[in-house]
Amino acid sequence: MSRLLSQKQFETRCPSELDIVIHATVDSTNSWLLQQVKAGSALPRACFAEQQTQGRGRRGKQWLMPPYSNIAMSLAWRFSGGDLQLHLLPVAIALAIVDTLEFVGVRQVQIKWPNDVYVHGQKIAGILIETVARGGDLVVVIGVGLNYDMSGAMSSSGLQDLPAFTDVCSEVTTAVGRDVLAAELLARVIEACEVFSQQAYAGLERFSRDYDFCRDKTVEIQSDNNKTVCGIARGVNHLGELVVEIDGGLQTFNSAQVSVKPRPSPEYDP
Secondary structure: OOOOOHHHHHOOOOOEEEEEEEEEOOOOOHHHHHHHHHOOOOOEEEEEEOOEEEOOHHHEEEEEOOOOOEEEEEEEEEEEEOOOOOOHHHHHHHHHHHHHHHHOOOOOOEEEOOEEEEEOOOEEEEEEEEEEEEEOOEEEEEEEEEEOOOHHHHHHHOOOOOOOOHHHHHOOOOOOOHHHHHHHHHHHHHHHHHHHHHHHHHHHHHHHHEEEEEOOOEEEEOOOOEEEEEEEEEEEEEOOOEEEOEEEEEEEOOOOEEEEEOOOOOOOOO
């Protein structure tokens, strides 16, 4: 079991006006923070959980993690203005996670469109973004699950059947404290939100150039109506939509419509 998260650690990296709550146990950091936002909580606000009993991922999936060993974090941030390009926010947050991991020495980090972070082809983090309209503005609740130490995962119920994953402790040669990593992660996600309106497209270009895990791989795309198609990922367009070559033509998909599962092929090896 890693050292418990401490309020003091966050004071060295995060704005003093930010309210941070650390739960011993909560159903879901995103669910709790959404309730706080709807109740009129002051913003920005963040929360962490040592244990989640009903952690959530995208498209209704459950986010499972052993207690007291990983990072479950949510941040509520108010965005104002009409041209926010919020469809690019998952990429911006994924890049904040990449920067956090690279800062502590993790290498070969990539982003699996639209909101998973991989290392050596294995999942290390996931993102869940939800929105609430409040006072004419849009409040975004950004949830991040980051694997810090999954050494006990194989003995935890429900975790044995997960797709291939890795964690920070397996990927670094010099130990980094979980509390240090959590503070760094929150600080970088806040920085991403602060500059998002000015740097959204620059982040998309950086993702496409340096971190696109799916590009030129065979992918399987499952839509909301459970229709599945296969093709070769050809990057993303200026809207942040996935471009896939299917039967010789190009089709685009947005994150609300599909999930992407890279599959090995003779021509395009992961």
